[in-house]
Amino acid sequence: MPASVTAGDEATISTSGSGKATFYLLGPGVSRRSDVNLGEEIRIQGQDLRNAGDYLALVCSDSCHSGTFYVVAAKPAKLTFLVHPSRVPVGLSDAVSGVAFPFDQFNNLVLTPKTISFQLAAGDKPLFSRAVATQNGVAWFRTASGKSAGLLQVNASLDDLSAKRAVQQVASDPCNLRITGQRIPIGIVVQTEPVHDCAGNVVPDGTIVTFSATEANGKSTVDAPVKQGVARAQIEASGATVVSVASGVVMGNELRIGAKP
Amino acid sequence: MKFTLPIILVVVTAVLIGLALLGPEQTRNVVGIAAGSAVYTRKATTPEQALKNLLSDVQRRNWDRAIAEVSKGSITDKQAFIQDWTGSNGSLRSFSALEGFESRPLHITNDEAQMRVRLHWTTPVGPIEDVRDFHLVREGDVWKTVLPKVEIPNVPARVIPVTFLRWDLVTGGASDEWGAKNVDAPHVRIISMNAVDSAEGAVVMGEVVNEDTVPAFVNVNATLVDGAGSAIDDETSFDKIDHVLLPKQVSPYRIDFPNFNLKNVKNVRMDVKASLVPASADPVIGVMNQKIESDSQGKSVLHGDLFNQSGQTVNISHVIVSFYDNNAKVVWVADGYEDHALLPQSSAPFAVEIPKSIAPKVQSFHVVVDQYSLNKS
Numbered sequence: 001m002p003a004s005v006t007a008g009d010e011a012t013i014s015t016s017g018s019g020k021a022t023f024y025l026l027g028p029g030v031s032r033r034s035d036v037n038l039g040e041e042i043r044i045q046g047q048d049l050r051n052a053g054d055y056l057a058l059v060c061s062d063s064c065h066s067g068t069f070y071v072v073a074a075k076p077a078k079l080t081f082l083v084h085p086s087r088v089p090v091g092l093s094d095a096v097s098g099v100a101f102p103f104d105q106f107n108n109l110v111l112t113p114k115t116i117s118f119q120l121a122a123g124d125k126p127l128f129s130r131a132v133a134t135q136n137g138v139a140w141f142r143t144a145s146g147k148s149a150g151l152l153q154v155n156a157s158l159d160d161l162s163a164k165r166a167v168q169q170v171a172s173d174p175c176n177l178r179i180t181g182q183r184i185p186i187g188i189v190v191q192t193e194p195v196h197d198c199a200g201n202v203v204p205d206g207t208i209v210t211f212s213a214t215e216a217n218g219k220s221t222v223d224a225p226v227k228q229g230v231a232r233a234q235i236e237a238s239g240a241t242v243v244s245v246a247s248g249v250v251m252g253n254e255l256r257i258g259a260k261p
Numbered sequence: 262m263k264f265t266l267p268i269i270l271v272v273v274t275a276v277l278i279g280l281a282l283l284g285p286e287q288t289r290n291v292v293g294i295a296a297g298s299a300v301y302t303r304k305a306t307t308p309e310q311a312l313k314n315l316l317s318d319v320q321r322r323n324w325d326r327a328i329a330e331v332s333k334g335s336i337t338d339k340q341a342f343i344q345d346w347t348g349s350n351g352s353l354r355s356f357s358a359l360e361g362f363e364s365r366p367l368h369i370t371n372d373e374a375q376m377r378v379r380l381h382w383t384t385p386v387g388p389i390e391d392v393r394d395f396h397l398v399r400e401g402d403v404w405k406t407v408l409p410k411v412e413i414p415n416v417p418a419r420v421i422p423v424t425f426l427r428w429d430l431v432t433g434g435a436s437d438e439w440g441a442k443n444v445d446a447p448h449v450r451i452i453s454m455n456a457v458d459s460a461e462g463a464v465v466m467g468e469v470v471n472e473d474t475v476p477a478f479v480n481v482n483a484t485l486v487d488g489a490g491s492a493i494d495d496e497t498s499f500d501k502i503d504h505v506l507l508p509k510q511v512s513p514y515r516i517d518f519p520n521f522n523l524k525n526v527k528n529v530r531m532d533v534k535a536s537l538v539p540a541s542a543d544p545v546i547g548v549m550n551q552k553i554e555s556d557s558q559g560k561s562v563l564h565g566d567l568f569n570q571s572g573q574t575v576n577i578s579h580v581i582v583s584f585y586d587n588n589a590k591v592v593w594v595a596d597g598y599e600d601h602a603l604l605p606q607s608s609a610p611f612a613v614e615i616p617k618s619i620a621p622k623v624q625s626f627h628v629v630v631d632q633y634s635l636n637k638s
Contacts, residue, residue, distance in 0.1 A: 218552040225542035248509035
């Protein structure tokens with residue numbers, strides 16, 4: 001009985017005695033029955049040993065004799081690579097993680113330790129490189145997100161195999177939110193300066209900025225999206241007005257605009 | 262003996278049918294309140310009857326007869342009158358029907374009367390009540406309703422440049438490699454939560470923010486848990502939330518648990534669900550002149566004007582308001598639908614009622630406007 005067989009390889013089992021017998025092979029996803037002659041070698045085809053795991057070989061004539069052997073995964077043929085998240089704000093620690101699984105050509109997880117190389121790059125600029133040995137068929141990394149918004153290329157390689165993923169690094173919360181405004185005949189127009197995060201990345205268009213204008217006889221608010229880096233709103237207010245600004249849970253400056261002359 | 266039960270059932274059914282035939286007027290005995298019915302009297306000798314005739318014809322959409330019941334002193338035309346009652350531009354009113362009404366006299370003399378009417382509308386978003394005051398005059402021996410001028414919004418022709426901004430969603434095929442094209446759900450967070458008992462039951466409310474850089478379709482669920490750790494009930498925010506949140510947008514939410522009392526509740530489990538959704542950054546609706554005032558019925562009401570800053574018609578606007586106490590804690594969330602369409606660059610008033618028990622606590626508020634446009638998917 002072989003101690004270990006590589007998935008997809010043929011295997012032989014020697015028998016003793018004489019006469020006809022019935023051979024049974026039971027394994028993960030496999031069940032075979034065949035007639036054999038005792039005293040001859042039993043040849044097991046490679047296609048019956050594609051799935052890694054424990055196998056039971058059983059030979060029965062007058063009595064039954066059995067043995068077990070283990071089929072191990074073949075050499076890695078495919079690298080499955082999961083990266084999380086798909087979007088990440090810049091400047092967050094332990095924000096990007098990746099996990100790689102080497103599989104053989106029969107989709108068996110390769111449990112023998114293999115060294116997988118992880119590389120992260122923003123554009124052409126390499127940010128991170130680490131070689132990690134698989135444990136129980138898994139290798140992983142965790143790292144901080146970069147400082148600049150944009151595409152983060154994440155690559156995992158093992159020998160001649162590689163898998164590429166991309167993470168979108170996005171601007172973090174707005175920082176130093178500042179507004180300017182002026183009176184127009186039908187009210188006031190207020191707009192932000194270009195909205196950036198604290199690392200200087202422009203926040204994505206569509207980010208909502210809330211303008212609140214308070215005057216003696218009431219309050220007006222407008223939820224305006226950032227377009228081309230700037231959010232703009234028109235507010236009906238004729239008296240002296242204090243305009244404040246916020247985006248999400250971040251507050252900006254206050255602006256005082258005098259009453260309509 | 263075996264015929265006793267059928268006979269009783271027949272008699273009870275006959276009595277119930279008889280009661281139903283007597284109509285709502287006979288079953289309601291509230292003094293001074295006239296309820297809407299299909300009874301039409303050709304000659305309205307009382308203000309109540311005149312108003313009832315008018316509203317019954319509005320209910321039946323019998324416009325010619327309705328206009329005939331209007332005083333000659335009215336300064337509205339037939340087209341404006343019809344549009345006022347049937348809506349236009351795909352507004353909520355145009356999908357609604359006047360289900361009933363109750364009128365109450367405010368002031369009556371020999372020649373003039375002031376009536377207050379509570380109108381009950383059936384709409385796609387549920388029943389809506391509207392209160393209107395009507396002025397009636399006696400012309401000869403007949404009472405007629407004086408209709409005020411109906412302002413039909415008229416938008417001048419113009420070109421409004423818009424930097425169009427929207428998000429589309431592309432989903433991968435089933436044959437994609439595992440993990441190769443996954444896109445995470447948007448990251449949203451509940452930033453405040455408060456549970457209170459109200460007259461109708463327990464209410465869980467607060468605010469939720471989309472912290473991501475992509476739009477999110479958001480739903481907030483709450484589960485009431487008793488002292489033994491068992492779930493008593495779970496409910497969702499349903500329409501008491503702005504479901505589509507753009508990046509960094511904050512929305513109030515309210516979850517109602519009718520007929521539940523918080524004294525039986527040990528814990529509330531919150532769960533916010535967010536998924537990717539195609540969305541547009543337009544139209545932008547400003548909320549102008551927000552002010553809390555008492556209305557004619559003595560109720561505290563948040564008034565304001567919705568101003569459509571874009572170049573497209575908003576068919577139905579939904580106003581959701583979070584009210585805060587002096588510690589900036591959300592003490593109530595209320596909402597209301599605007600039944601008229603918001604035309605481009607035009608305003609329309611809105612009003613949201615604050616419960617009497619909450620009104621004294623309210624120090625500030627935050628209004629968000631959800632909108633539905635028929636030309637949007």
